[in-house]
Amino acid sequence: MTDDLPGPLDGPWDGHDLRHHGDSDVAPGLVDLAVNVRLPSPPPWLRERIAASLGDLAVYPDAREAATSVAARHGRPLDEVLVTSGAAEAFSLLAHALRPKHAVIVHPQFTEPEVALRGAGHTVSRVLTSADDGFRLNPHAVPESADLVVVGNPTNPTSVLHPAKTLRALCRPGRVLVVDEAFADAIPGEPESLAGERLNGVVVVRSLTKTWGIAGLRAGYVLGDSALVARLRAVQPPWSTSTPAAVAVSACCGAEAALESEALAARAEKDRTVLIDGLRELDVTVAGRPRAPFVLVQVSDGEKVRLRLRELGYAVRRGDTFPGLSTDWLRIAVRDAHVTRGFLDALRQALSDVG
Numbered sequence: 001m002t003d004d005l006p007g008p009l010d011g012p013w014d015g016h017d018l019r020h021h022g023d024s025d026v027a028p029g030l031v032d033l034a035v036n037v038r039l040p041s042p043p044p045w046l047r048e049r050i051a052a053s054l055g056d057l058a059v060y061p062d063a064r065e066a067a068t069s070v071a072a073r074h075g076r077p078l079d080e081v082l083v084t085s086g087a088a089e090a091f092s093l094l095a096h097a098l099r100p101k102h103a104v105i106v107h108p109q110f111t112e113p114e115v116a117l118r119g120a121g122h123t124v125s126r127v128l129t130s131a132d133d134g135f136r137l138n139p140h141a142v143p144e145s146a147d148l149v150v151v152g153n154p155t156n157p158t159s160v161l162h163p164a165k166t167l168r169a170l171c172r173p174g175r176v177l178v179v180d181e182a183f184a185d186a187i188p189g190e191p192e193s194l195a196g197e198r199l200n201g202v203v204v205v206r207s208l209t210k211t212w213g214i215a216g217l218r219a220g221y222v223l224g225d226s227a228l229v230a231r232l233r234a235v236q237p238p239w240s241t242s243t244p245a246a247v248a249v250s251a252c253c254g255a256e257a258a259l260e261s262e263a264l265a266a267r268a269e270k271d272r273t274v275l276i277d278g279l280r281e282l283d284v285t286v287a288g289r290p291r292a293p294f295v296l297v298q299v300s301d302g303e304k305v306r307l308r309l310r311e312l313g314y315a316v317r318r319g320d321t322f323p324g325l326s327t328d329w330l331r332i333a334v335r336d337a338h339v340t341r342g343f344l345d346a347l348r349q350a351l352s353d354v355g
Helices: 044-056 064-074 086-097 112-119 164-168 226-235 243-252 255-281 302-311 337-354
Strands: 002-005 031-033 081-084 103-107 124-128 148-152 176-180 202-207 220-224 294-298 314-318 329-333
Touching: 031 329, 031 337, 044 243, 064 081, 064 220, 064 243, 081 086, 081 226, 086 112, 086 176, 086 202, 086 220, 086 226, 103 112, 112 124, 112 148, 202 226, 220 226, 243 255, 255 294, 255 337, 302 314, 302 329, 302 337, 314 337
Parallel strands: 031 314, 103 124, 103 148, 148 176, 176 202
Antiparallel strands: 002 124, 081 220, 202 220, 294 329, 314 329
16 A cells, blocks of 8 residues: 655644654653663663763764774675764655655654655655554565665564565665664564665664663664765764764674673563563454564554553553554553563553453
8 A cells, every 4th residue: 555645744644643752652650661762771881981971072073983883883884884863863864865756665664754755845655564464564565666765674663573585675776775773783683684785775774772771862873885875974964973972872883782782682572572471361462573672552442541551650652643553553662571560460451441
């Protein structure tokens, strides 16, 4: 299914508030299962590195060392790396550097790429994956005329991990494929990632804010062929990556950080199993095969259930702001077993009260 939607963006479009994000669902006093940041604060070693950089704030930031660290982590030449102020800046750069005639976004997925494209005046087509097929991507559903395609892997909010071969099947001469891998490091071994592959016309967007608890710092990067990265660099504002953010990128791309990230991903898988098992005991429909540190569920009277959960002290992410989803879809972040069991008790109560 495809929809063609013109830019620019002025508030909700087609019933979906694309500027709504999980932090909008959180409020003081609520247990947060709406935001996908995995740590409540950065680990001590990262806080120390960031704090040590504050004495250099009088000097203009220089992200070259950070870019070198990213290149080493993924085995890419330096000219195929661009450090950004989070993934959101990367999507804005793409929207302003490229001139697509037919931009396509695979939904449901993170909405900022569409916001950025339409905000830059581009017309956007949507290809909708289906719950009936576990929200898996069929590459043949993407029109051949598409010269820019954006897809998440693993996808937010569906938690689906698309095979790398499916993504490669989207590559065409004259087409730019953008793969949002913001949660790729949340899966042990980072399977199906294209970050280390040097493919013409492919751009991989990475975020460090989710794994390392630094959403307030804004740290991410882009990997792609040198010609594409040069186009993005040409429209990037000077000094857009702050000194603390650049230091964080370097630190989070080191060998020791990679080991810790792998351990965090393994722990998240165990915690996700606790959540999924509990949801199924409550006869709640879990979408597809979740692989990311969040799950998408479908419940009858989902908006009433979400609001009742808030009364019981828990915030979950509403799903109706994602194209292709209705108010009966909710996204739930994976937390530790103790928090999850408390949430499952509250969900049982909410379902009973609403039903």
